[in-house]
Amino acid sequence: MKTIFLSLVIFSFEFAIFATELDSAEKKYAVECEEKNENSATGENFSEENVFLNPSKPAVYFVDEGFNTFRETELRSDDVLLVSYPKCGTSWSHQILFSLLRMDENGDFPDKLEQMIGGIGQVYPDSVYSKNSKQKAQSPSIHKESIEDLLAQESPRLFSSHIRPNMLPASLKERGKLIIVARNPKDGAVSYFHFRKKMHAFCPEEIIQGDDDYNLNLCLKFIMNKDPLSDPRGYGDYFSYYEQAIKLQEQLEGRATFLFYESLKLDFDHEVNRIAEFLGIKLTAAKLDKLKKHTSFKSMSDASKAHSSLTARKGVVGDFQSHDLQDKWEQMDAIFAEKLAKYEAFSPIYQIMNFR
Numbered sequence: 001m002k003t004i005f006l007s008l009v010i011f012s013f014e015f016a017i018f019a020t021e022l023d024s025a026e027k028k029y030a031v032e033c034e035e036k037n038e039n040s041a042t043g044e045n046f047s048e049e050n051v052f053l054n055p056s057k058p059a060v061y062f063v064d065e066g067f068n069t070f071r072e073t074e075l076r077s078d079d080v081l082l083v084s085y086p087k088c089g090t091s092w093s094h095q096i097l098f099s100l101l102r103m104d105e106n107g108d109f110p111d112k113l114e115q116m117i118g119g120i121g122q123v124y125p126d127s128v129y130s131k132n133s134k135q136k137a138q139s140p141s142i143h144k145e146s147i148e149d150l151l152a153q154e155s156p157r158l159f160s161s162h163i164r165p166n167m168l169p170a171s172l173k174e175r176g177k178l179i180i181v182a183r184n185p186k187d188g189a190v191s192y193f194h195f196r197k198k199m200h201a202f203c204p205e206e207i208i209q210g211d212d213d214y215n216l217n218l219c220l221k222f223i224m225n226k227d228p229l230s231d232p233r234g235y236g237d238y239f240s241y242y243e244q245a246i247k248l249q250e251q252l253e254g255r256a257t258f259l260f261y262e263s264l265k266l267d268f269d270h271e272v273n274r275i276a277e278f279l280g281i282k283l284t285a286a287k288l289d290k291l292k293k294h295t296s297f298k299s300m301s302d303a304s305k306a307h308s309s310l311t312a313r314k315g316v317v318g319d320f321q322s323h324d325l326q327d328k329w330e331q332m333d334a335i336f337a338e339k340l341a342k343y344e345a346f347s348p349i350y351q352i353m354n355f356r
Contacts, residue, residue: 058233059162061127065135066147067233070125070159073169075176078156080279082122084181085241086162087191089261092300093181094122094160096264096272099291100281101156107290117145117153122160125150126233156279162235165244177279178252180245183261184349185223185238185332186320193219220328224335239339246343260348265317268292318352330354 075081082097084090098118102109113119123143129136131146150159165180172178183191193216225237235241249256257278264271272291276283293299320329336353340346350356 067126079176088183
């Protein structure tokens with residue numbers, strides 16, 4: 001019982017920190033909406049500028065100090081960067097890479113996971129302050145670590161983020177390896193929608209307005225948005241994000257590779273072995289066996305692992321089909337055919353995107 005209670009405390013604490021990160025403008029707007037009874041089922045009185053996790057602007061957890069310091073970082077030759085569009089398999093892929101880099105050949109970690117940076121979840125470089133920051137007291141970070149802690153990781157260092165590919169450290173052009181994690185955008189949109197619902201349960205006024213249909217369509221709109229990105233620190237739309245990733249992969253030649261959520265679900269062992277080879281890591285049978293257990297859906301959805309349990313939901317491919325939005329899925333298929341289908345890197349999702 002003590003373990004369960006402690007897990008719930010940790011889980012609630014993580015959400016409480018998220019809630020404090022919402023800026024005063026969003027909170028003020030939410031209060032005004034409640035007072036004026038403007039929370040309509042259609043969401044027609046809700047400003048998209050204030051919506052939680054709006055990809056057109058910096059994330060709710062965004063910290064300039066961490067973002068700017070990371071961009072100026074001189075990467076090492078064995079540094080590993082993981083980038084992905086939100087809700088495309090980031091947490092799962094992070095744990096796979098963390099295990100590959102930190103487990104020994106027997107599949108054992110050198111320390112308790114909570115004592116290791118990234119052990120219980122990714123620490124985004126653009127979500128942390130510097131150690132002596134004066135801003136932290138005014139707007140707490142979602143992580144206890146500082147950007148200095150993140151940069152002080154033992155080699156090989158692992159940096160996981162949603163930062164747009166063109167905003168990554170300039171030194172990546174010369175050093176380091178890049179793993180681009182992707183997932184079909186239909187499932188990504190549905191996952192984004194359910195993630196917002198999870199967050200809504202803990203801080204309803206600040207995060208979500210309207211009914212499920214309105215909010216799912218809002219998630220779809222953000223992912224398909226063709227308007228120019230209003231703030232380069234935001235994530236923007238799915239399609240331009242991965243167009244940038246493709247261009248960066250070409251520039252890095254053999255130092256960048258794609259990892260698809262769908263490919264991991266289809267043949268986990270093959271994909272993990274491929275990534276291990278890409279990183280120059282020896283992967284024994286014992287290590288692979290323990291890695292599979294550590295990164296299983298059951299393990300990832302464990303409530304004691306506050307970060308991954310927040311982001312894990314079903315762990316399946318094709319969940320978008322449970323939503324009767326055929327016209328929207330066809331729109332996504334059309335944008336995919338125009339923007340990304342020409343790149344062989346996206347062949348793992350050709351079928352699900354109705355291409356060829």
